Amino acid sequence: MSDAPLSFQGLILKLHDYWSRQGCMILQPYDVEVGAGTLSPMTVIRTLGPKPWKVAYVQPSRRPADGRYGENPNRLHQHHQYQVILKPNPPNLQELYLGSLEAIGIDPLLHDIRFVEDDWENPTVGAWGLGWEVWCDGMEITQYTYFQQVGGLDVFPVAGELTYGLERLSLYLQNKDSVYDLQFNDEFKYGDVYLANEQQFSAFELEVANVDVLKTQFEEMESEVRRIVGSKGRQGQPLVLPAYDHVLKASHLFNIMDARGAIAVAERQSYIGRIRDLCKLCAEAWVESQGANA
Amino acid sequence: MPQLLIELFSEEIPARMQANAARDLERLAREKLAAEGLLPEALKTFAGARRLTLVAEGLPEAQKDxxxxxxxxxxxxxxxxxxxxxxxxxxxxxxxxxxxxxxxxxxxxAGRPTPAIVAEMVEQIVRTFPWPKSMVSGTSKLRWVRPLRRITCVFGGQVVPFEIDGIPSGNTVEGHRFMGDRQPFEVKDFDTYADGLEKRCVVLDVEARKDRIVDAAKTLAFARNLELVEDQGLLDEVAGLVEWPVPVLGDMDPAFLDLPPEVIRTSMRVHQRYFAVRDPKTGKLAPHFLTVANIQAKDGGEIIAKGNAKVLSARLSDARFFWNEDRKTRLEERLEKLKGVTFHAKLGSMYERVERIVALAGELAPLVGADRDRAVQAARLAKADLVSGLVGEFPELQGVMGGYYAEAEGLDPAVVEAIRSHYRPQGPSDAVPTDKVAATVALADKLDTLTSFFSIGEKPTGSRDPFALRRAALGVIRIVLETRTRLPLKRFVSGEVLDFFADRLAVLLREQGRRHDLVAAVFALGDDDLVRIVAKVEALDAFLKTEDGANLLAGYKRAVNILRAEEKKGPLPAGEPTQMGGAPVEEQALVAAVGALDGVLDELIDSEDFAQAMAELAKLRGPVDAFFDKVLVNSDNPAERDNRLRLLARVRDAMGRVADFSQVTG
Known part of the structure; x- marks a missing residue:
């Protein structure tokens, strides 16, 4: 490792620099709440269809059930994922990935880097792929996946997805125990930015959120998705992207209801199934319109 | 004769698939070579994190014409x-x-040259390899477990040329991902291959990797006056994760030792793939762990040990959070939450399941000889830990954690033990709960599982048994037999489930060397007391191994055949055989012998002295043999014929009280 450990933003900048040099477009975070970088339309929607796609972006990821009022050193209602998508995945994606670790100062002759089986799936978006959890000295730092299906449709050419957990990685690089102690840059700490968010959103998502309102909103989003995806744009295309935003909103509403303990285990599957169906509608409409444009 | 070397080099193969992959590679190659008339003198395969390897010695240069x-x-x-x-x-x-x-x-x-056949074989193997899950990558449609990167194929020192979906065969090989020189090297045969790999930090043979792990781990532990907690399953997995295994001993904060040892070990094993170490003097877990790295680190592994220790601390902190939180809620208070936990879509909630188990436990307790109140209490609380934080994190600790929580609440030790062990036995090598309250709850748990799933038509078929019903039935049988519980099974199960029990018992007894047909013969009598059934089967087995037993069985079969043949002609004569004046002595002797069994046999069966009952039956052997030897059943005199048929029916019925001998083969 270099002398001074990378700050939180230094880590992001290094990754931006590295993946930019590999030909990725550096996108801005998506502006609808998502539970993971994968759910951004820049991954879920854009990995479908025949066209190449190369992007890297940071995605704030909200997991209401993981909120701990800012009292737990590494459980957060919102963490940050660094997401890289290369479609088609180049044959040397593993080497490129390992290059990114060296770029952020992880020397593979000092640290134990391991590829441990992990068959990734996200039932709410009907997606799955094969790959690994990448471990660095026993810590999972990246989810590495070759996407096989999204929205129940085959992803071909295959997209390679790399998802780095930025807080974890940063804790490791800075040798800290609490995310709030991470140097965001030389002057500010992570806690200066996000502690208030954690405290307030944990209380909101675990105690204050109005379940009846959430339920109504969920149902509204659900019917909106169907209405929007059935509507046509000026060029005759289905309005997949706005429809998908509403899927994300429904998904986030579900996550808050879940965090509030308002979803019985028996209901869970049915909610997840409803979101998956919406997602599938969008995926199919996207692929169809891509086929028409191609 | 030339040697064939094949290596299929890919990105990291899941550890759990490697052993099967080595076997499948060997099988497929042997089948193909045999079909082509090419018989190697020896053939061996290897599997590791990034490669499948095959070496065949002594193949001919070409097929014979x-x-x-x-x-x-x-x-x-x-x-x-x-x-x-x-x-x-x-x-x-x-x-x-x-x-x-x-x-x-x-x-x-004309015989084809071997390389042509090998090229065909490799392509066939690659395209049809039975991976449990496979994938495509990039723009290629070639399926493999993870992307296939390189194919090495050398026969007699020469490359066997071919190409599979853009991957050409060659004679180069890569070493360790980080510790090799990152340059492929050329091989001409297995020796240059294995040596080249070893020099570039790849141990090819999984057994050698395991040996290295165990040796080095024991040495490290010994140097610190510790002892490795051996774990074969973990060793198998870890040996598939690394090409160059280097065990590293790390420290754990001793403050975590106040957690239950099961929690520490599960966290180490499941989350981190660490081995635990213990203090050889006390046998208790020591505040250290052993991880197996894939590199010989430049700093001797110091950073690796520290990094892993940090991760373990975070894991155990999480576990401790749950452990502390969980103990703030009494198991009783968790029951309500079970209403929200679906047991199975068609079988309602876990709460409803608990209600059924409670009812069963109440009914079973007197039969097992357990205190009814304790059994009911334990049954009520047995599933409450499913909604605790730690079991959410480590589902495999269900029961165990419930036991700890019950203990922390100060519940009766028998209740604690029952909650802890009611899932047992969880496999053929797992012990049975023998404490009466625990045995009661364990039985109730399994009987509910069986009747519930059968009631919705979810029965095991072939190799499919997703709800582990075979294990549940076997668990019931083992508990009943080991606790010698007199359980009238029909009060609890019927129809298909009862037949299922008969099958499972037959399987169990066969594994213990008992004959399958004897179980069927005893079951046919409609008995449902497993302890009695097994006692009968054992007595019957012993009896049939004696000469008297075997001969009597032959006599029985002959009697039954005659009776069946006569039955077709018309109804058999009713009534008891009598001592007819002028009957042959052999007939008189058999009438007397059967008569002598009256009362005696019933009494022995009632007192479950089956060995003696068999001994009594054995007394029939001489008279039966003599009867068939000298007496013609089908006499011209209808009175004689009827009496003899009545006599044979008596013999059949007497024996039938012990077992249905018609189901016994031999």
Whole structure:
């Protein structure tokens, strides 16, 4: 490792620099709440269809059930994922990935880097792929996946997805125990930015959120998705992207209801199934319109 | 004779698939080579994190030439048939021979060179390899477990040239991902291959990797006056994760030792793939762990040990959070939450399941000899830990954690033990709960599982048994037998489930060397007391191994055959046989012998002295043999015939009280 450990933003900048040099477009975070970088339309929607796609972006990821009022050193209602998508995945994606670790100062002759089986799936978006959890000295730092299906449709050419957990990685690089102690840059700490968010959103998502309102909103989003995806744009295309935003909103509403303990285990599957169906509608409409444009 | 070396080099293969992959590779290669008439002197395969390897020694350079005689159409068959045959064989009509009115073609097939066959074989293997899950990558449609990167194929020192979906075969090989020189190297045979890999930090043979892990781990532990907690399953997995295994001993904050040892071990094993170490003097877990790294780190592993220790601390902190939180809620208070936990879509909630188990436990307790109140209390609380934080994190600790929480609440020790062990036995090598309250709850748990799933038509078929019903039935049987519980099974199960129990018992007894047909013979009597059934089977087994037993069985079969044949002609005479004046002595002797069993046999069966009951039956053997030897059943005198048939029926019925001998083969 270099002398001074990378700050939180230094880590992001290094990754931006590295993946930019590999030909990725550096996108801005998506502006609808998502539970993971994968759910951004820049991954879920854009990995479908025949066209190449190369992007890297940071995605704030909200997991209401993981909120701990800012009292737990590494459980957060919102963490940050660094997401890289290369479609088609180049044959040397593993080497490129390992290059990114060296770029952020992880020397593979000092640290134990391991590829441990992990068959990734996200039932709410009907997606799955094969790959690994990448471990660095026993810590999972990246989810590495070759996407096989999204929205129940085959992803071909295959997209390679790399998802780095930025807080974890940063804790490791800075040798800290609490995310709030991470140097965001030389002057500010992570806690200066996000502690208030954690405290307030944990209380909101675990105690204050109005379940009846959430339920109504969920149902509204659900019917909106169907209405929007059935509507046509000026060029005759289905309005997949706005429809998908509403899927994300429904998904986030579900996550808050879940965090509030308002979803019985028996209901869970049915909610997840409803979101998956919406997602599938969008995926199919996207692929169809891509086929028409191609 | 030349050697064949094949390596299929890919990105990291899941550890759990490697052993099967090595076996499948060997099987597929052997099948193909055998089908082509190429028999190697030896063939061996290897599997590791990034490669499958095959080496075959002593293959011929080429197939032998083959002569085949092909049968054609009959002479005089329609001309199209003959034309077709000539096309197929590539011959002309004058090259055919005729034999018994049929055309034959003699075809000479030149043996093909082995490399051509090997090229075909590798392609076939790659395209049909039975990975449990496979994938495509990039723009290629070639399926493999993870992207296939390189194919090495060398026969007699030469590359066997071919290409599979853009991957050409070659003679180069890569070493360790980080510790090799990152440059592929050339191989000409297995020795240069294995040596080259070893030099570039790859241990090819999984057994060698395991040996290194265990040796180095024991040495590290010994140096610190510790002892490795061996774990075969974990060793198998770890040996598949690394190409160059280097165990590293790390420290754990001793403050975590106040957590239950099961929690520490599960966290180490499941989350981190660490081995635990213990203090050899006390046998208790020591505040250290052993991880197996894939590199010989430049700093001797110091950073690796520290990094892993940090991760373990975070894991155990999480576990401690749950452990502390969980103990703030009494198990009783968790029951309500079970209403929200679906047991199975068609079987309602976990709460409803608990209600059923409670009812069963109440009914079972007196039969097992357990205190009813304690059994009911334990049954009520047995599933409450499913909604605790730690079990959410580590589902495999269900029961165990419930036991700890019950203990922390100060519940009765028998209740604690029952909650802890009611899932047992969880496999053939797992012990049975023998404490009465625990045995009661364990039985209730399994009986509910069986009747519930059978009631919705979810029964095991072939190798599919997703709800582990076979294990549940076997668990019931083992608990009943080991606690010698007199359980009238029919009060609890019926129909298909009862038959399922009979099958499972038969399987269990067969594994113990008992005959399958004897179980069927005893079950046919409709008994449902497993302890009694097994006692009978054992007595019967012993009896049939004696000469008297075997002969009596033959006599029984003969009697039954006669009775069956006569039954077809008309109803058998009713009533008891009598001592008819003038009957042959053999008949009189048998009448007396059967009569002597009256009362005696019933009494022995009632007192479950089956060995003695068999001994009594054995007394029939002499008279039965003599009877069949000297007496003709089908006498011309109807009175004689009827009496003899009545006598045979008596013999059959007497024996039938012990078992249905007609189900016994032999």
């Amino acid at each position: 083959r002569h085949e005689e092909l049968k054609g159409p009959k002479v005089g068959a329609p001309p199209q048939a003959l034309e077709g045959f000539l096309r197929k064989t590539g011959l002309t009509q004058d090259q055919l021979t005729e034999r018994a009115g049929v055309y034959f073609a003699h075809v000479h097939k």
